Amino acid sequence: MLWVALSLPRAPDATPPSNDALHALAAWALQFTPRVAIADEAVVLEVQASTRLFGGRRALHERIAGQAPDLGVAGIAWAPNSLAALACVRAGVLNGVRQPLQDLLDALPMEVLSAVAPHHLTLAQLGCRTLGDVRRLPRGGVSRRFGKDLLNALDQAYGLRSEAHCWIELPETFHARLELMARVETAPAMLFGARRLLVQLCGWLTARHAGTTVFTLRWAHDTLRAGDGGELTIHTAQPMREVEHLHRLLQEHLARVELQAPVGELTLEVVDVVPLPEHSASLLPDARAESESLTRVLERIAARLGPQRVRRPVLCEDHRIEWMQRWQPAPQPQPRHPLAQHGMPQPTFVLPEPQRLAVRENRPLYQGPLMLLTGPHRIEGGWWHRGEDDASTHHVERDYWVALSENAGVLWVFQQRLAGDDAAWYLHGWFA
Known part of the structure; x- marks a missing residue:
């Protein structure tokens, strides 16, 4: 088995991450595997069956590590089981599969196992400093003095006993909220927090095998200074779930927004969700995938100049040649009905x-x-x-x-x- 642990940082006063932050991270992780659970201050993923889908362990690691920092992830670790992965991420060990599991865990401080916390002082007085020291204590004495929970946790971490998890389910709708660390006074400054919400949204869409054509970003002002806040609705010409494109599109729109007061809270909500067919990967690289499509370029230009200043022709179901096409704002999605085929010769x-x-x-x-x-x-x-x-x-x-x-x-x-x-x-x- 192969597990990944993603940990969120604790507050300066050692307060653990909020449940909302953990569930948001877990929902994003569902794009990689359906076996996702929350363990203390971390989210654990069983990804053994997903490595081939994402092109191997290295490719999967690069994909997770590339987006996880945008969600505030402080540490990533890999190990053969969830407790071992959690112990590795607490100890700052990235790869827990390079050496035998017993040798790896024996060298870690005993604090990396949550079951040790209630008995830490007593175990320290017995001379225990590492998990190996705790494991070498007489099992009978440990069971009588500390209870069976400590032994069970040790056996699960060392792979001697199976684990049980409460898997996270993907929510039917997406609605994410983020409280900013500091008040921002300009709309472009909201992009830092909005990007975290966009990463969560794209992870949710990937897990649902879908894309979005309409999403709304809302912000809340300080109610003592001005109103309730504002909102910005973004339309895309085709279903989309790529973070970078949505981020650039949002950046163009926010550049034309003026805030009435400092903003302290952001909310992102998806309005329209469209299923996307999955495409099989090709053996040969596709050169077209390396260049930006015309649709995305038009969206960015329309966001900068205004939707009414960028138009594109759209075919219509009409036999009259003057009305076989019409012009519409480029960001709007094109009609999905096919053009009627009447067999007439059409002039150039x-x-x-x-x-x-x-x-x-x-x-x-x-x-x-x-x-x-x-x-x-x-x-x-x-x-x-x-x-x-x-x-x-x-x-x-x-x-x-x-x-x-x-x-x-x-x-x-x-x-x-x-x-x-x-x-x-x-x-x-x-x-x-």
Whole structure:
């Protein structure tokens, strides 16, 4: 077995970490394994089955050690069982699997085992300084004088007895609160605390195999000086759970926020959670993964300039060529419905407004007579689409043709249906 212990620092007056901080760390750790428990001032993880998933022990250690400091983790240790890992992290031993477990624990101070604390003074008077000294005492005498809890804890730490844990369950919703160590007077200064909340959020999303498109950061002011506080809601164009991208996005938005009073408390809440499919890792590296995607770049620019100043085209389910696409703010998620496939040939270039063509002997002219190649391709609809004056509609009834001009190439023309004798021809686009 392979266990990891993550310890949080105690307060200067030796007060242990709060339950909220421990549960927040445990919820973040669930992204690595479902076997997570709280042990005193630390969180322990059984990761034996996860090493292959994350690419080996070294890769798993680098991933845990890379994000754990953002959550205030003071120490990390590895060992064959949870009590041994907890003892190692208290003693400052990082790797407890390089040497035999008995030799490792025998050399550690006896204070690293919680069961020793009630009997520390008596054991010290007996000349015990290390766990090895305690272990070498007569078992019968230890059981009669100190009770069975001490012997059970020693046996569990040395791997002679199985352990029992109360596993942490992943909460259904994410709502994290952080009290800042000092009041901050500018919005960008909140990023330090907000990053810790973002790391917790991304760990929670990873454990749920999901991403978020909307999350809200709230802050509380000193109520004696100004109001209740404020909030900032962030939208992403696609489901996201990467800490660095969300941190940069939040940084751009906070740069335009002015605080009314110093802030002492932050709250992060996820609004929209979207399941994300897991992708199998490729044997060969993907060069595209090394560069930042266009979606993320647009999100950052929109956060800096404002969402209404950065727009992107979005395809719509509409057969009318003028309304097959619309423009929307870049940070908004794109519609998930597919574009309707009607089998019509689509021109490469489309005119902003259809151009009326001259007609000779019922044949349209454009730099000479046109030869109709294929058609008609009938389009009818739009009675539901109201104009800006809310009185007219954008209803169209057209027969489109692919036409050939000796001088202009292949064109896209149409004729109004049911127009009677005044059935004019229009040029709407041309093919490259």
